[in-house]
Amino acid sequence: MAERELQFPSPARGELLRVEDLNTAFETPRGLVHAVNNVSFSLERSKTLGIVGESGSGKTVLSRSIMGLLPSAGVSNSGKVLFEGKDLLSASPSEMRDIWGARMSLIFQDPMTALNPCTRIGKQIAESLRLHLKLSAKEANLHSIELLRQVGIPSPGERAEAYPTQLSGGMRQRVVIAIAIACAPRLLLADEPTTGLDVTVQAQILDLLDELRSEREMAMILISHDLGVVATRTDEIAVMYAGRIVEKAPTKRLFANMRMPYTEALLQSTPKIENPSHTRLQTIPGNPPDLSKISEGCSFAPRCAYVTEQCRTQTPPLRQNGTDSTHHFACWNPLGTEA
């Protein structure tokens, strides 16, 4: 498969993405909404980071901020997003256009709105190839059919002529994935890629993403509200609440040793298939936070079972879990401390 490498500065080591103190706020009639607050993390090449949070946690705004896809009006950004050494927040629109699709791609939640209903799918894939890799129409067509085959669409030659409305939800998502990986990006952001798809199809799509990632040595950020989806398919997990990262650790370690009460509460309120019928679920009392009000102290305090006065007045910083430099959490009274 012909590929031309674009000229880009590459760091010596394996770090692909570094986000430093990212803040994103929106102006709304209700006031300033702080969707992302002081988020920092880094991602190495070929690794998968899972970002977990409920609605209002800021995870979608985070992915858009990293990609630089937010509107410029009414949005304020601060901090750094260093991708292959380059700060994306200060990049010009034309620089960003070189990056989108070619170095960094995004898969959206709803495949129906991500695809143009009036254009055949083969053409939609070819568009990216022609733009970034400067292939001719004929080369691009052949490439698209090959990509459709790689994402598991049967009879790719025929299907390339189909319109998105003629495909099922799972098929459409595969096409979206094909478009996203067409130019072999180094980083793939998948924002709830399986939500809304049938359960049996979800597993297939997640398998596909795994396969493609390891074949192409792509790094991936997998965003989901479902702990189950991220539990088995990620190297590291970051849990978000009210725009902040409240816990971050390698996946296995996170599940083995949760420190932040929200993470545990989230896990416990998920119904499990082994539970007998009429099991009473653990709940998190109260409602998700209102992001237009920046509160003092920990944003989870109103709903936390272990809350103390300190939690209400001081925002806990992200700190290391003892000597483990890979596990961070933000809590004054983490689980596992003596009372």
Added chain:
Amino acid sequence: MTEASPIVASSEQESSKTMGILFWLAVGWIGLTVSLAVFANLLPFQDPNYQNFEAINAGPGMAHWLGCDDLGRDILSRIVFGSRVSLIAGFGAIAIGVVVGGSLGMIAAYRRGLVDTLVSAALYVMLAFPGLVFVIAIVAFWGHELWKITLVLGIASIPILFRVVRASTLSFATRDFVVAAQTIGASDRRIIFKELLPNVFPVMVSFSLIGVATVIITEGALSFLGLSVEAPMPSWGNMLNESRTYLDQNPWLVLFPALAMFLFLLAINLVADRLRQRLDVTEGKL
């Protein structure tokens, strides 16, 4: 475990309190025009048909604030009395349109199926007729008393109001709260009035106001063709029509009726637009 209070506080109400000074000026102007028209007989206006031969084509002055026309009649009082024609035709016609077209629209959108298909077909055929031609034809043959004009314009406005109300109702009629109303045993009539109408009302109101403006202009057009109310009854339309002959002698005869009409239509459009903005926003997006 009792939930806390609602998430969105009353901050939304505060931001929409400021409808804008322009809005209130427009409302005031409409109110003034309507009040003057209604109470014209009681107010100290000069007789609009009294011809003062000494004041033919007089300019604005102490005796006649806006001057007189070519027959010495006071322009100001003719404008005020003449506004009745525009207001009756405008609001009357749209009232017919809203009541008939609006009801049909809501029923068609709620029942859907065969009822919708038949009613829509009939009304779209009506809509296809060029409205102005239809109105001219009827009025020319039937007569152009004010009530006849109002009725004809009213019927002509039914299809477009049907279409707007139907479209708006459709977006609500398929929602779950309508299904819920059916399951709790609400009759169709109750659903249309209590569930659908409050939701459709904002669109109806703002669109109706635009309709009023359109009808007023149409009445003016009819005047130019000599198909509106007969002299000596004043109307904005026929004042403008008469003024054509005397344009070089008496520019006030054009200026003031045109200004009156312009300001009133502007006010209506402003109110309609602002209402639409305000009422759309209050449907929260969660």
Added chain:
Amino acid sequence: MGPKMENLLEVKAIEVNFTKGRETLQAVAGVSFHVVEGETLGLVGESGCGKSTTGRAIVQVNPASSGSVLFQGQDLAKLSRSELRKARLGMQMIFQDPISSLNPRRRVRDIVREPLDIWEIGTEHERQTKVDQMLRDVGIDPETSGDRYPREFSGGQCQRISIARALIMEPKLLICDEMVSALDVSVQAQILNLLEDLKERYGLTLVFIAHDLAVVKNVSDRVAVMYLGRICETAPSEDLYRSPRHPYTAALLNSIVEPDPESPIAAVTVIGEPPSPINPPSGCRFRTRCPIAQDRCAQESPELRETSPGHAVACHFPLNN
């Protein structure tokens, strides 16, 4: 167990068709089940299986074109319009989208009061008291929230209000159509617990429709699995989980992602995508994706047959665990 073990609801071979132009979509193609008073029946399946359509057919919103729905022994199709209106009060429905379930232009109190006003139950004062009590039962404070509009509430709170409206006339049967699918996990847990509490307090019988098997199992006594308009398997929840007999049920169970990094990723045992419901496969509708399909499956449509007490499967080659 006594006389209470009658069937509150009996659904017999119902079919629901949707015609769009010349194409007919058989959304429900011969579904039968019963619900005993006081139990919770879960109805589970993926998109397009017809579970929501079945729910709507029961409450007569999209009535079945053939077959019958018996509620408390009465065939609903045979009732007159006014009799039906009354009978329907005994069964209420909660919908998936919390926002669209409530009229945005009416206040919360009025929304919950509506059934009482329609049927003219009690005096003005009695109605108000009942509404306030109902709101408290579902966890909404009537003082601060009663006069507000739905847009001022979160998804979970809107569902609570919908539940209050549904229960104010004290129905016997509650159909929950994907009622927690649009909610966050933590809110979902609250609503499910609330549902259990209310079920006990009001002596409800539930039909719980969802696509999430874990949620359905947690809530239901018995589960029916649907695929492309037909029921594949019916069993008590625990039996269904421990020994699924239908290959589709097994595939569904395999696809569940456990929030446990140690659990192995099960091999995907189902092939490809669901076929279009406009042109379903002949015989057994699942055969195009079934790993153990044979010739017989294309020729003969399997009937729902009991393989052990309470456990019925529609498959020519049921799995043997």
